[in-house]
Amino acid sequence: MKITPSARVLSMLGEIDFDEWQCVAELVDNPFDDFLDILRSGTEWPDGFTVSVTLPSSPQGVLEVRDTGRGMSYDRLTRAVRAGWSGNDMHDKLGLFGMGFNISTARLGRRTRILTTRAGDTEWIGVEIDLDQIKDDFEAKDITEPKSDPTQHGTRIIVDRLHRTRAEWLRRNGASLRNTLGSVYSWILTEHPFDLYVGGTRVKPVRHCRWGDERYVLFNGKERIPAYIPINERLQDGIACRDCGEWQIGSGDVCSVCGSVNLSVRERRIHGWLGVQRYLDKTEYGIDFLRNGRKIRRWDKQLFTWNNPDGVAGNEEPEYPVELAHQGGRLIGEIHLDHVPVTYQKDAFEYGDRSWLTAMELLRGLAPLQPQRARKLGYPENESPLALLFKGFRRNDAGLRYLVPGDGHKPVHADTRDWGRKFQAGVSEFQTDEHWWQAVLRHEEIKKRGKEARTTTSVPAQPDEQAVLGALGLPVDIPASGAAQLGTESGAVSTVPAQATMAVKETTETRGERLARYESAASPHAYLSRSFGHPELGYVKVRTLLLKPGERLLDDHGLSAPVLLDQRSGNELTALVDPEHYAFRRFGADYADLLLVELAAVLKVRARSDWNPSQLVAAIRAESLQDSVLDGTTVGAEARDLLSEIRERVAEVLDESGGYTAAYGHLSDEQKFATEEAMIAAGRVGLVGRLGLDSGFVHHVPALALVRLVEVMPASFMDGTVFRGPYFGVSSPSGKALSLARVTGCLADVATLGTFAGEATAPQLRRARLSIALLRDELAGEE
Amino acid sequence: MTDYKIPPVVEKAVVTRIYAQADDAQWPHLQDTDRTRLYREWTEDPDIGGRLLDFVGQRANIRPWLKDCPMKEYERARRGEGKYAKYVSRPAATLEQMVAATLGPDWEVIPGTTQQKPMRAKIREIGTEDEEQHFVAGTAANLKHLAWPAILDRSTGETWPWTICVVDPFRAPVPPEKKGEHRRVAEFLGVRVVYFNEM
Numbered sequence: 001m002k003i004t005p006s007a008r009v010l011s012m013l014g015e016i017d018f019d020e021w022q023c024v025a026e027l028v029d030n031p032f033d034d035f036l037d038i039l040r041s042g043t044e045w046p047d048g049f050t051v052s053v054t055l056p057s058s059p060q061g062v063l064e065v066r067d068t069g070r071g072m073s074y075d076r077l078t079r080a081v082r083a084g085w086s087g088n089d090m091h092d093k094l095g096l097f098g099m100g101f102n103i104s105t106a107r108l109g110r111r112t113r114i115l116t117t118r119a120g121d122t123e124w125i126g127v128e129i130d131l132d133q134i135k136d137d138f139e140a141k142d143i144t145e146p147k148s149d150p151t152q153h154g155t156r157i158i159v160d161r162l163h164r165t166r167a168e169w170l171r172r173n174g175a176s177l178r179n180t181l182g183s184v185y186s187w188i189l190t191e192h193p194f195d196l197y198v199g200g201t202r203v204k205p206v207r208h209c210r211w212g213d214e215r216y217v218l219f220n221g222k223e224r225i226p227a228y229i230p231i232n233e234r235l236q237d238g239i240a241c242r243d244c245g246e247w248q249i250g251s252g253d254v255c256s257v258c259g260s261v262n263l264s265v266r267e268r269r270i271h272g273w274l275g276v277q278r279y280l281d282k283t284e285y286g287i288d289f290l291r292n293g294r295k296i297r298r299w300d301k302q303l304f305t306w307n308n309p310d311g312v313a314g315n316e317e318p319e320y321p322v323e324l325a326h327q328g329g330r331l332i333g334e335i336h337l338d339h340v341p342v343t344y345q346k347d348a349f350e351y352g353d354r355s356w357l358t359a360m361e362l363l364r365g366l367a368p369l370q371p372q373r374a375r376k377l378g379y380p381e382n383e384s385p386l387a388l389l390f391k392g393f394r395r396n397d398a399g400l401r402y403l404v405p406g407d408g409h410k411p412v413h414a415d416t417r418d419w420g421r422k423f424q425a426g427v428s429e430f431q432t433d434e435h436w437w438q439a440v441l442r443h444e445e446i447k448k449r450g451k452e453a454r455t456t457t458s459v460p461a462q463p464d465e466q467a468v469l470g471a472l473g474l475p476v477d478i479p480a481s482g483a484a485q486l487g488t489e490s491g492a493v494s495t496v497p498a499q500a501t502m503a504v505k506e507t508t509e510t511r512g513e514r515l516a517r518y519e520s521a522a523s524p525h526a527y528l529s530r531s532f533g534h535p536e537l538g539y540v541k542v543r544t545l546l547l548k549p550g551e552r553l554l555d556d557h558g559l560s561a562p563v564l565l566d567q568r569s570g571n572e573l574t575a576l577v578d579p580e581h582y583a584f585r586r587f588g589a590d591y592a593d594l595l596l597v598e599l600a601a602v603l604k605v606r607a608r609s610d611w612n613p614s615q616l617v618a619a620i621r622a623e624s625l626q627d628s629v630l631d632g633t634t635v636g637a638e639a640r641d642l643l644s645e646i647r648e649r650v651a652e653v654l655d656e657s658g659g660y661t662a663a664y665g666h667l668s669d670e671q672k673f674a675t676e677e678a679m680i681a682a683g684r685v686g687l688v689g690r691l692g693l694d695s696g697f698v699h700h701v702p703a704l705a706l707v708r709l710v711e712v713m714p715a716s717f718m719d720g721t722v723f724r725g726p727y728f729g730v731s732s733p734s735g736k737a738l739s740l741a742r743v744t745g746c747l748a749d750v751a752t753l754g755t756f757a758g759e760a761t762a763p764q765l766r767r768a769r770l771s772i773a774l775l776r777d778e779l780a781g782e783e
Numbered sequence: 784m785t786d787y788k789i790p791p792v793v794e795k796a797v798v799t800r801i802y803a804q805a806d807d808a809q810w811p812h813l814q815d816t817d818r819t820r821l822y823r824e825w826t827e828d829p830d831i832g833g834r835l836l837d838f839v840g841q842r843a844n845i846r847p848w849l850k851d852c853p854m855k856e857y858e859r860a861r862r863g864e865g866k867y868a869k870y871v872s873r874p875a876a877t878l879e880q881m882v883a884a885t886l887g888p889d890w891e892v893i894p895g896t897t898q899q900k901p902m903r904a905k906i907r908e909i910g911t912e913d914e915e916q917h918f919v920a921g922t923a924a925n926l927k928h929l930a931w932p933a934i935l936d937r938s939t940g941e942t943w944p945w946t947i948c949v950v951d952p953f954r955a956p957v958p959p960e961k962k963g964e965h966r967r968v969a970e971f972l973g974v975r976v977v978y979f980n981e982m
Contacts, residue, residue, distance in 0.1 A: 047982065052954050061960045066953070068982075148884070148980070158959070195809075200955025202812045426820050 007138065011131045013099065014106030020169045021180045022345065023104035024053060024065070027157055028181065028196065029294065030080075030101065031067035035194055036293075038070065047153075052197040055174055059167045062160040063108055071118035071153045074125055081114060081127055081140070099344065106131060110161035115145055119153040132161075174199040182206040187334065188293040208288075208332055209423045210275040212433045217392045217403050225392030227403060228275040229385045231335060233362055235268040238339065247339070247355070266339070270359050274333035274385050276393050276403065278423075278436045279416035282328035285321075287363075289349065290336045296346055303360065303386060304329070306368040308377075319369045320390055322644070327396060327413050331389055335363065372648060376696075395645070397776065398443045405439030407527030408446030409773060410638075412439065414627050415527070439526040446525065446546070449579065511556060515566055518576050521548040525577065528591060532599050532624040537607040537616070544575040544595065553578035563594045565602065573602070592628065596620055630765040638772055639754035643703055645779070646747070649722045650706065651695035659716055664692035666712045671705045678702075703751035707744055714740050724780040746775040787848065789838045797831050798853045798870040805857060806873050812954050822846050864899060876981060881920050881948050882906050885977040892918070901928050906946075920948040920979065923957045926965065933974050945974040952981045 018026075028051055035049040047068050054064040072080060081101065105112040115126035124145035134140060162170075170177070178198045186205035188194060196203040211227035219225050239248040241255035242262040254261050277285060286299035304320040321329035337359055341350045349356050365384030367374040371391070374382055381387075396413075398406020405416050416439070422430040429435060509517070522545035533539030547553055553576055555561045562581035566574045575595055583589045600616035603609070609616065621628075654660040667675070672691070678700040679687050687696050698706075710717050718727035718740065725739045749771035753760060760768065808821060825845075826832040832845045839848055853860075853867055860867040861875040868874075878897065882890050882904075889908050893915065896905035903919035917936070921929045926949065933945040949965065951957045957965075957978065969976040 050953060050982075052956060054956050054958050057958050057960055061958060064956065064959070066956065068953070160959075195954070197812060197954040200812055200952075201814055202809055202954075204817075425816055428820075428824060 007131075007134045007136050010102060010129075010134065010138075011106060013103045014108075014131075014163075016103050016107065018104060018107050018345065020108075020166050020173070021177055021184075022347070023108050023166075024063075024170075024177065024198075025181065025184060025294075025346075026100035026104035027065040028053070028185070031065075031069050031155065032185070032188060032194060032294075034067070034069035035192070039192065048195065049193055050195045050197065053199070055170045055177075055199045056162055056167045057171065059162070059164055059171070061162065061167065061171070062158055063162060063167075063170060064156060064158045066154060066156040068154045071121070071155055072116040073118070077114065077116055077125065077127060081129065100346075105129070105157070105159050107163070108166055109159040109163055111159070113143060113158045113160075114155065115143070115158070116155040117147055117152055119151050121147065121153075122150065123147050124156075126156075174201070178203045179206065183298055184295045185293075186295065187290055187336075191293070204426075206424065208275070208334065209278050209420045210332060210433075211278055211403060211436070215276075215403060215433065215437070217401060219392050225388055227389075227393070228273060229389065230273050231271055231333075231363070231385060233270045235270065235339075235358065237265050238268050239263050240266050247341075268339040268355070270335065270337060270362055272333060272335040274331070274335075274363070274389055276389065277330040277332045277420075278433055279420040280321075280327040280330045280396060280413050281417060281420075285329035285332055287333040287335055290334065290338075291340065291342050291346075291349075292338050293336075294346070296342050296349060299332075301329075303364045304331075304369070306370075306373070317368075317373075319373075320394065321396075322370075322394075327411075330396075331386070331393065333363075333386075335359070372652065376694075395641075398440075399447065400440055400444055403440060405436050405526065406443030406447075407525070408443055412527055412627065415439075415530075438524075442524060442526045445523055449549070514554070515574075515576070518547055518551065518553065519545060519574070521551060522546055522576065523548070525591070527627075528575070528577075528595060530624065532596075532620055533603060534619045534623045536611075536619070537603040537609055539571070540599065540602065541572045542575050542595075542599065543572070544577060544591075546591075547576060547578045547580075549580065551578070553581065562589070563591075563598050565598045567602075573599075575599075592621070592625060593617075630762050630769070632760050632765065635760070635765045635768055635772075636753060639750045639768060642750055642772055642776060643706070643754045644699075646706065646722065647698050649779075650709065650717065651698040653716055653721050654695040654698065657716060659713065660695045660697075661692050663695075663709055663713060663716075664697060666709060667701065667705055668708075671702055671708075675701045675705075703754045704748070707748045707751055710744055710747060711740070718743070720780045722780060723778045725778060743775070743778055746771040746778065750775055787839050787844075789835065793834050793838065795870060797834055798867055799872070800828075800831055801825055801849065801853060802857065802860070802867075802870050803872050805854070809954070810857065811952070822849060825849055859899070859902070862902065864897075864902060876979065878902055878904055878918070878920060881950075881979045882918055885948055885979050886918075886946070901925065901932065903932060916944045916946055918946045918948060920950065922950050923961055923965075926968070930968065930972060930974070933972055937972065945972075947974055947976045948979050949976060950981055951978040 031051045038045050038049070049068060051065065051067045054062075054066075056063055110132055111128065111130045113126055113128045115124040117124045124147055126143045126145070128141045128143050130141070178201060181196060181198065182189070182203045183206035185194075185196060185203070186207060189196060189203065189205040190207065213226075213228045215227040216224045217227070240246065240263070241248065241258060241260055242264055246255060246257040248256055248263065250256070253263070255263060272290070274287070284299060286301040287297070287303055288295050289297040289300060305316045305318050307316050320331060321327075337349065337356070340355045340359060341353055342348065343350065361384075363384060364386040365382040367379030367382040367387075368377065369382055369387050369390040371381055374380070393402060395402050396404050396411055398404045398409075398411040404411045406412055416436060419430050419435055525544040525546050528544035529542060531539050531541050553561050553564055555564060560578070560581065562578055562583040564576045566576070568574055575598070577591050577595065579585075579591075583594060584591065596617045597613070600613055600620060603620065604611065604613075604616055611619070654663055664672075675697050676688055676691065679685070679697070682700065684696075684700070687700075691697050701709075710723075714727050714736070717723055718725050719729070723743045725743055727736055727739055730736045730739055749768050753764070753768035753771075804821065804825075808817070810818075813821075823846075826842070826849070831849075832842070835845050835848065836842060839845055853870075856865045856867045859865045860871050861873075862868075863871075863874055863877045876884070879892050882892060886906075890906050891909050893905045893907055898904065901919050901921045903917065906916050906918045908914045917933065919929050919932060926947075929947050929949070933947070936943070936945065947965075947969065949957060962978070965976045
């Protein structure tokens, strides 16, 4: 019985849906497999391990893949080109079913020639598979080519009569192909001395921009959560069939699938790492899964969704990123699953396979990542590596607590992303995480200066009425000014222009010396150190430094200045800022505003612009400080993020105290209806019946109802439970009222904006942004 | 750019260093962004930019010098030609080696006939005096410059054979469709095109 398939089958393989890059990758997998064999065998290989892909230069061109591998004998070549054949020991190979070669070459073009030669052979031998010529006897034409140097070795695959659209794609998308292959083979190219060239240009491994091994955050001020978790879990060895590749269940002597006796014991191991990326991105986050070094899944996000085993299909709930989702996520990883079967396209694992499920259980655990949700559903706390990272890095507030770079007020996600691009481009100063780390530290430093006043008056350790009332007399400490500072004696000094004493100093110190003195003790301001300018005016590169406390910034005449520019070589300027200048301290001006005034003057002269100063400042701000734009979407999202954190904590407190029934009772009828509607809209119909019986309603009450809850049940939420302001220990009613008003005032702002961000005016947005910052500082446990 | 007074010892140290790094990075196969990055690193390297600074006046002159002097000569230097050839640690094939590889070991370059831009020489079969030919070598991208000496030669009525040797690097092979184009040009000009396979 002859069951050789019809020649049409070979041609039909080309109809299988493979992207262009997948076709090329199939042809690259084979030489890489050969290279890995050479490495495993320990043979000396002086010519290196290079694969070179030549792209067609016209739609009539050819695609060629050549390698410096061992080359093949005639017999091996015959088997290699036969559909369905695969080398032994397929578990260690990138290649799979032996079909990849036939599928990809048939998909790329109508004729494929393979030429191969081993060191010492006298000529290149090969075979030509012409899909238009081949008949049902499958006789492909043998071909040979002379060989100039007998030491040559390797294999060449030449595909011509290319499919028109695919040839077009390959011709135009060299860079994109390199980038895709650079990410698919990043591990192999990094770990092995292999080189891959596409269109004459080297393919660079696309690496992960993750925080270093030693970085960590403190959860609840004590639990260390690392930003990098190595994974190395040896599973029980398994028995696999060397012929069909199937893992064996039980321990028979013959393969349960193909009946072969060629069985072998193999190691099964899940290894790699999970970690935190140095920037947030809407798509570039998630886990990479590899098989034998090739990335099968890149940025896979399915681990962030919890599948309720008792739930209905399609009702899976995403758990990350939930808060600040408009910036994306940053949890990443690289996990090797060499023992888990993949689909023949090599773009997915067999998700139903037990070995995949085991890996998932190990990495993310069975319970939801969100502790609240886990508790509610009766699961113990999820202690998997991913849950640990989730716990430590779920929020993206600037600072050390979450390891997010900031400018003193808020995170600088656009900048950190931009630095990430520089990391990928290979710029040396962005290769380690130092640049990001310094921006985290600078944020803390700027924030610390601004917070000094608040911390002395409002920490729960001082439930002292005097301190609370004292707050009334304080100047408004607006965080937008960056470093509003309190204190009586330093304030008194700074308001009196100390010209007399400084003038003496001037006589002994040159301008250069003075600036050097300022600089040596100043700290850089990450956000304002950037390129400023406008297409019409040109650009300057500015390094902004904040003077150390106690230092006064004086101009060349000995007069106090809020901002001083020093022109350095060419296009570079250094800007010195005196955070204690009265313009900032007493009038709440923004550093950026006064810096822009100075820069406007410089750029106006340089560009001989006839714009007036306000036009200049406005244009430069719009061009250079786009992050500070006040738009409803961003501020609204920030408000909702904070609100969801507060809801979470309020619900937690109510659950612990059992106060949920009372709390529900405090809602107005209208608020109760709105809560029900919100639950139904969110698909939580089942919860409606439990209204008032647990704290679940808190997540769905209108935002303004939260304000009401805090107002009517202050004792439950103050004193370091949700908010850290003192309440219980304050003896006078007016003191209590003041302490509470500090919270509810801001909360009302945030709630209003979280609900009606769209229609907000600029002053409202500004007020909301301040309220968000102030309220965040009021949250308990957020040091 | 070239009239800076850079002492030979500094030039040697600097050029040896950048050539070694360019070799490691496979300079001919780098993307522009990577070349830019290397230039920046060299400028900032105290052993490269730092040593040049005293002789080129200011920082801004370092990169143009690196680019216009040693790196412009890099390809020729690798083939053993030009003033920087002595600083190359891993030389590429010379004209002599290309002649031997493409035409066979019986052919040699006639001493004193080597010329530059493009790299070319007269060659002959060893032991014969009358089998002389012209041999010119370079990359496929430079084909028109390789063909030009032959065209000039033909235009003055010379009929000596010309062999154009196109370097065919393993990492960036000359595509077959380009080779077809070369063949047509060669036929039209009455010259011969050969390919030198280079790792």
